[in-house]
Amino acid sequence: MEAPQYVAARVQQALAEDGRTHELGIRVDVRGDQLFLRGQVSGAEQRDRLGEVAREAAPELHLHNEIRIVEVSAPGEDEHLD
Structure with a gap:
């Protein structure tokens, strides 16, 4: 069986390289x-x-x-805090 850190690294790489995601800021834990x-x-x-x-x-x-x-407000919009 593959070591957990290798599985996590494989998933992390897939998230970074897949054209659907290109996501680097996601933590992967196994x-x-x-x-x-x-x-x-x-x-x-x-x-x-x-x-x-x-x-x-x-x-x-x-x-x-x-x-x-996380809701992202459009650039230039003021945040209104009540």
Whole structure:
């Protein structure tokens, strides 16, 4: 069986290099047969795509997509705090 750090590195590389994601800021943790994705993205579609790519890179693991979606305000918009 492949060492967890190698599986994590393989998934990380897939997320960085896959044309659907090109994502560098996602943390990948492997514990036993569990794969955890953590980080922040700006939309649900990107989050789902990251999960897809990770699942393809390590289909033998149970995926936990814990990536949070962060609303990004458009440039030039003032943030209004109540």
